[in-house]
Amino acid sequence: MTDGIGRVAWWGFSPAQSLLEWMHEKEREGLEDGAQEKNEVNILMIGATDFRHILNTILDARKYPDVQFNIHVIEPRLEVVARHLLLLSLALKKTLGLDSKLNMLLELYGNALIRSPTKTYLQGEATFLIKMITDPSAMKKKMPWITLDQLKYKHRDELEAICKFWRLEDQSAFPITELWDARMRYQYKERYDVRENMFDWDHSMNLVEKAPFVQGRHYKRWRETGIAFELLDAEYDEPNSSLASGEMIKTPKGVVAKRGYWGDMMTGPFIPFGGNTSACDKLNEKRNSKHRFNAVDVTKFNVFTLLGQLKYGPDFKATLENTATGDGYNINVESGHGGKEEDEEDEEEGSDDGVYLPVNNVVLHMLQSNALETDLLRKPQHQNKFSLAFFSNSMVHMLTADVSRIMKESSVIACETAKYMLVLKKDQTKQFADKVVEFAKAASFAPSKKPSVDDDVLVFKRG
Numbered sequence: 001m002t003d004g005i006g007r008v009a010w011w012g013f014s015p016a017q018s019l020l021e022w023m024h025e026k027e028r029e030g031l032e033d034g035a036q037e038k039n040e041v042n043i044l045m046i047g048a049t050d051f052r053h054i055l056n057t058i059l060d061a062r063k064y065p066d067v068q069f070n071i072h073v074i075e076p077r078l079e080v081v082a083r084h085l086l087l088l089s090l091a092l093k094k095t096l097g098l099d100s101k102l103n104m105l106l107e108l109y110g111n112a113l114i115r116s117p118t119k120t121y122l123q124g125e126a127t128f129l130i131k132m133i134t135d136p137s138a139m140k141k142k143m144p145w146i147t148l149d150q151l152k153y154k155h156r157d158e159l160e161a162i163c164k165f166w167r168l169e170d171q172s173a174f175p176i177t178e179l180w181d182a183r184m185r186y187q188y189k190e191r192y193d194v195r196e197n198m199f200d201w202d203h204s205m206n207l208v209e210k211a212p213f214v215q216g217r218h219y220k221r222w223r224e225t226g227i228a229f230e231l232l233d234a235e236y237d238e239p240n241s242s243l244a245s246g247e248m249i250k251t252p253k254g255v256v257a258k259r260g261y262w263g264d265m266m267t268g269p270f271i272p273f274g275g276n277t278s279a280c281d282k283l284n285e286k287r288n289s290k291h292r293f294n295a296v297d298v299t300k301f302n303v304f305t306l307l308g309q310l311k312y313g314p315d316f317k318a319t320l321e322n323t324a325t326g327d328g329y330n331i332n333v334e335s336g337h338g339g340k341e342e343d344e345e346d347e348e349e350g351s352d353d354g355v356y357l358p359v360n361n362v363v364l365h366m367l368q369s370n371a372l373e374t375d376l377l378r379k380p381q382h383q384n385k386f387s388l389a390f391f392s393n394s395m396v397h398m399l400t401a402d403v404s405r406i407m408k409e410s411s412v413i414a415c416e417t418a419k420y421m422l423v424l425k426k427d428q429t430k431q432f433a434d435k436v437v438e439f440a441k442a443a444s445f446a447p448s449k450k451p452s453v454d455d456d457v458l459v460f461k462r463g
Helices: 025-032 052-061 078-091 098-110 116-134 136-142 153-166 176-210 216-225 295-312 371-376 401-406 426-442
Strands: 040-046 068-074 245-251 254-260 317-322 329-335 362-367 386-391 407-416 457-462
Touching (some): 025 407, 040 052, 052 068, 052 078, 052 362, 078 098, 078 362, 098 116, 116 136, 295 329, 407 426, 426 457
Parallel strands (some): 040 068, 040 386
Antiparallel strands (some): 245 254, 317 329, 407 457
16 A cells, blocks of 8 residues: 555645634634633644645734744654755745745655756755754744754754755765656556556546546656646756655665655645635636646645735735736736835745744644654643644544543544545545544544545544
């Protein structure tokens, strides 16, 4: 089962949204009328793997300036923690223009191969992040919205080593094209030469029913090359070393440590930002019964809008306008900011050394991978602490009856389903959902509505 989905999750398998939208109605009412206890909300996020929910939550939290939101993040891999630092740092840069930020963000997020300017940025940002990781006081000053205080020194050392690897110039250190091909050969074996037929089958017979905006040509290109977002007419030929991770691999000579690409090769990074079209009605347009806009278009529009609102506020609004020939489109800014950013930097310059947009009432607390068992469930100060807990589909096994103790009386648990896991058949997806319901009920949480195999996320409430 792990051949296609991999051992490391680099992106999520549910659409992005604000975590606050899942909060219990009693808790939300408390936010809106200012009666929230201690003006503080604690959220637990286990295995979310990327920044999609975090960015939307930062934006949503601005509606409640007097409330402090603490998001406690548990990830099974330090490489994923490092990616949180990298992608959040880029998304919140103050001086980068929206277009440059959008292009680099999507490349680093979902492409195995990136452009040379993006590689230059990655290397420069890695140097800056090393300074932050190794100097807590500097990190508190420049990045007060994230803290590594709960990580042990050995974990910080590993984060530093990961960032140092990102700086390497030698492409042979992470030959992603060869690694990608090796994964395909291992997965398909004697069917390797007809793999394009396998890609087409997975798309037309499985994915398109669940995610109709994912276009076949984009999906099959990603399956073959690892490139999901090719937004510019440029060469994508530099390895995205932020997708590298180490694994213990069995060989004829025994178990050895090997760095490679061990992530998803079945679904792709199209779902998190390309599965929700609510930001613009035009995204739902059809021509000859087919969607005019695809998941890459939707991702581009949604991320552009999100970045614009983070920078300029909620009045920022983007629109889609047809090109003169009618066969394409442009993303235009309708309101909130009328022109080109005066403070825009050229992406060739790399990192801007930690000049960020204001994040005044959200703090991310990066916890150890085993923090749920060794800390949260053991220490009395965490009892009745969390208003919301989110579990990814790969970490839902951690939802035990004991989790009930750390959740508030009126709280919510949101669990990602296996809807977009293409290795599972429909009956297996239902079995997965049924098991999640069992876990939640054991923790004294009930479904907020009747679960369905079409749900992206199952939401459970108590109180």
